[in-house]
Amino acid sequence: MTVINGSHFSNLVGFYEEISQLFLKDEDWEVGTLDGFNDILYEFQGEIIWENSEKSRKDLGFDLTKEFYENKISQGKPFNIKLIQQKLDELIDGTGQTLFEILIEIIESHKDITLILNH
Numbered sequence: 001m002t003v004i005n006g007s008h009f010s011n012l013v014g015f016y017e018e019i020s021q022l023f024l025k026d027e028d029w030e031v032g033t034l035d036g037f038n039d040i041l042y043e044f045q046g047e048i049i050w051e052n053s054e055k056s057r058k059d060l061g062f063d064l065t066k067e068f069y070e071n072k073i074s075q076g077k078p079f080n081i082k083l084i085q086q087k088l089d090e091l092i093d094g095t096g097q098t099l100f101e102i103l104i105e106i107i108e109s110h111k112d113i114t115l116i117l118n119h
Helices: 012-023 034-041 053-059 062-075 081-093 099-108
Strands: 002-005 046-051 113-117
Touching (some): 002 012, 053 099, 099 113
Parallel strands (some): 046 113
């Protein structure tokens, strides 16, 4: 069982730091991308309990997600600007996912992991 504590971070960089401490304490690299987060979960089986998940839902919600996409668009390459603009448009239209929802989807895509959200 691993516990992600939403009170330990309020943005994506902080989330990556929390994840790196939990999953990579004996490694010489840290998670820094959504793909990297997904990759480390292939090595994990069991329960992940996300404490203070409502705080994380708010912190990693619309505003931070909009900023995340806008930063990628302004950086340009190597990012797929057309795809990111589409994701940003969907977010603004209310049909896209927030970063929190993306992280949940990543965790839930791993069949050997049970996710428990504690508010």
